Amino acid sequence: MKHFRLALMGFGNVGKAFAKLLLYKQEELSNRNKLKFSITGIATAKHGIAINPTGIDLSRALNANDISSLSRQPTLHNFHDFIRRCGANVLFENTPVNYGNGQPGIDHIRVALEAGMHVITANKGPVMYAYQKLQELAEAKGRKFYFESTVMDGTPIFSLFRDTLPGANLISIRGVLNSTTNLILSRMEEGESFEDAVSFCQKIGISETDPSGDIDGYDAAIKLAILISVLMDHPMRLSDVDRKGIRDIGPAEIEEARMDGKRWKLICRAKRINGSVSARVFPEKVGPESQLYNLEGTSSIVQFETDVLGILTIIESNPGPQTTAYGLLADLINIATYDAY
Secondary structure (H helix, E strand, O other): EEEEEEEOOOOHHHHHHHHHHHHHHHHHHHHHHOOEEEEEEEEOOOOOOOEEEOOHHHHHHHHOOOHHOOOOOOOOOOHHHHHHHOEEEEEEEEOOOOOOOOOHHHHHHHHHHHHHOOOEOOOOOHHHHHHHHHHHHHHHHHEEEEEHHHHOOOOHHHHHHHOOOOOOOOOEEEEEOOOHHHHHHHHHHHHOOOHHHHHHHHOOOOOOOOOOOHHHHHHHHHHHHHHHHHOOOOOOOOOOOOOEOOOOHHHHHHHHHHHHHOEEEEEEEEEEEEEEEEEEEEEEEEEEOOOOOOOOOOOOEEEEEEEEOOOOOOOOOOOOOOHHHHHHHHHHHHHHHHHOO
């Protein structure tokens, strides 16, 4: 039986969904995976920091307004000190994404790896801006750096290529990777204005108060850059992706596409050409012959072209924080398969 001491950095929607999933799966993890765990630390930006070497009660944490009330150590305000003192084997870094430079998530992960921890994250920024360096550090320390939840929530993308597609070389990527814009465009097809569709997405919690990350294509572009960097082994930055969002699509454009028997989608494309990789995120009209045409609501789709399997299509239907949480859990189970603790 393996016992993992876990530290949770970030305890928002995803962090709490992960905590609930751990409680739900606790007995199954023990019986099926021979894996036990305790939570030795939880760190938040607004609700305090807690460290308890004997284990934090997750049920109490989920109901606590002040996480620091659960701590058995003096109050901490520095996240780096928290990482070094929490006594964990695995750090879950789930702080908000920084589209500009990936910080402070990059430094959180670096400090944890240097301290001998495995790291699992749903934070896209560090993977895009520092994947190669963080992966090299993890390998040097004999640790794992996993990030299944960064692109399509809990859908197995990275583990698919890592574990089950040996010898497959990725040639191209095509898909709809931002579910918010897909929902906005779907609602506009039903007659809703762009502004009202954005407001609805904010109301149900899938778009931020500032929706530019979604509607201007940043989220889709960073996900595409991550796929290219990891699966194509070609370092890619946000600035390397030719990008245009959906702000210019209004009722006239929606009606024009309808008359042509088509629908608008914010499409990500990447293709390997002569040793380099081109990448773009642009709104495009697609017809019924495309698998992207029938994508509804908050669903996502990605199509991988390899040199051995042709086109491999993966569709994710209406994800939420619980599916992102599953990606984190899957990474933990995969780490447990290799780890010697």
